[in-house]
Amino acid sequence: MIACVANADAARAFAATNYPTEAILRVSHRPRDVWVISKRLLGIQGETDPCSIARDCLAKAAGDKLHAVRLYMHATGCDLEGARKAVESNMAHGW
Numbered sequence: 762m763i764a765c766v767a768n769a770d771a772a773r774a775f776a777a778t779n780y781p782t783e784a785i786l787r788v789s790h791r792p793r794d795v796w797v798i799s800k801r802l803l804g805i806q807g808e809t810d811p812c813s814i815a816r817d818c819l820a821k822a823a824g825d826k827l828h829a830v831r832l833y834m835h836a837t838g839c840d841l842e843g844a845r846k847a848v849e850s851n852m853a854h855g856w
Contacts, residue, residue, distance in 0.1 A: 815851040826852065 766772045769788045776785050814836055815829070822828035826848060833844040 812847050812851055815847040819848060819851060 766775055772788050773785055776783065815833055818829040818832035818836065821832055829848045830844045833839060833848055834841065
């Protein structure tokens with residue numbers, strides 16, 4: 762889950778209000794005042810290995826997910842959905 766909130770407590774409150782049956786595993790601050798709450802809500806199941814290409818794209822894009830997805834597509838020839846999942850899974854692992 763990604764939510765625009767003021768701090769970690771507000772992110773937890775937002776998650777508890779909107780997803781009361783889901784356990785919060787981790788709250789992480791991301792660039793541009795975005796908090797990532799759960800990989801599962803991103804549609805990422807199980808363990809994933811960080812991808813060095815996706816991490817490089819995130820670094821080059823200074824945390825801008827849309828730009829990182831475009832860079833990943835250009836670097837790998839991957840389609841939009843595959844690039845989005847690769848970048849978001851690396852964001853969930855923390856770049």
